[in-house]
Amino acid sequence: MPTPRHHLNRQRRRQALADPPAPGARPRTAAGVLTEPALPESEEPAERPARRGTESDGDGRTGRQRRTGREKSGTEPTDAESTRQESTGRESTGRERTSRGERSGRVLLAVLCALTLLLGGFAGWAFSRAGELRDDPARGNTALTDVARTSEIKGQTGAAVAALFSYDHADTAPFERAGRTLLTGKAVDQHRTLLAGVLAKAAQQKTVITTTVTDSAVERIDGDRARVLVYADQSSVSTAGTPSKGKAGDQGVYAGAMFAVDVVRRDGRWLVENIDTFGR
Numbered sequence: 001m002p003t004p005r006h007h008l009n010r011q012r013r014r015q016a017l018a019d020p021p022a023p024g025a026r027p028r029t030a031a032g033v034l035t036e037p038a039l040p041e042s043e044e045p046a047e048r049p050a051r052r053g054t055e056s057d058g059d060g061r062t063g064r065q066r067r068t069g070r071e072k073s074g075t076e077p078t079d080a081e082s083t084r085q086e087s088t089g090r091e092s093t094g095r096e097r098t099s100r101g102e103r104s105g106r107v108l109l110a111v112l113c114a115l116t117l118l119l120g121g122f123a124g125w126a127f128s129r130a131g132e133l134r135d136d137p138a139r140g141n142t143a144l145t146d147v148a149r150t151s152e153i154k155g156q157t158g159a160a161v162a163a164l165f166s167y168d169h170a171d172t173a174p175f176e177r178a179g180r181t182l183l184t185g186k187a188v189d190q191h192r193t194l195l196a197g198v199l200a201k202a203a204q205q206k207t208v209i210t211t212t213v214t215d216s217a218v219e220r221i222d223g224d225r226a227r228v229l230v231y232a233d234q235s236s237v238s239t240a241g242t243p244s245k246g247k248a249g250d251q252g253v254y255a256g257a258m259f260a261v262d263v264v265r266r267d268g269r270w271l272v273e274n275i276d277t278f279g280r
Contacts, residue, residue: 261275
């Protein structure tokens with residue numbers, strides 16, 4: 001409520017505005033129009049109460065600030081709390097990922113260990129089995145698997161046997177050449193022994209021996225060595241017989257033979273190194 005002095009000052013201002021000063025007269029300033037006289041401390045007006053909603057409490061915060069604080073504390077987390085929650089969530093997620101990664105790593109390590117043991121056992125078994133196969137002569141035989149080499153051995157062996165066991169008293173050069181070029185090792189002496197009796201009488205009886213290989217079979221191929229079973233037809237004809245009834249006394253002997261030869265590869269050729277007549 002305004003004081004009497006305030007009321008008096010307002011009346012003076014209204015009066016001054018209602019009565020303008022006369023022309024040429026020096027304007028006067030009414031006391032208390034522009035400034036108010038100082039009042040004693042006892043008459044100082046009381047401070048206006050603070051507006052509702054902005055009153056300060058003892059800690060210097062207004063009502064609005066207190067309400068905002070209550071709202072924050074009661075319903076909404078502060079920035080620091082949000083940061084702590086996010087950090088806690090990230091740490092929890094990181095720990096979960098780390099735990100899952102560790103479990104996956106342990107599982108993978110166990111699988112790798114099992115595979116290593118399995119492969120090691122298989123390698124040991126395969127090595128042992130390969131050794132058994134190498135030690136077994138039947139397994140080392142490539143006569144049935146290496147068709148090209150088998151055919152090569154059969155062809156060269158058949159030609160060698162035919163040349164070594166054929167003889168013509170009129171032309172001995174092929175027989176002698178075969179003995180020098182197609183035999184090796186102990187087969188040289190074996191061949192000479194087998195044909196010694198025939199050769200002793202060949203010139204006198206004018207003998208012609210013809211040997212034809214009818215079949216052969218490769219029993220075994222072991223690297224550069226092989227064993228071949230030979231079937232042959234052999235005929236021996238002598239043209240030195242006594243004439244009888246105007247005809248030449250030709251005498252012929254025909255027989256079949258079966259024997260085996262061991263051959264060895266030397267300088268691209270298969271040479272006979274052993275002749276097996278099966279005790280005959």
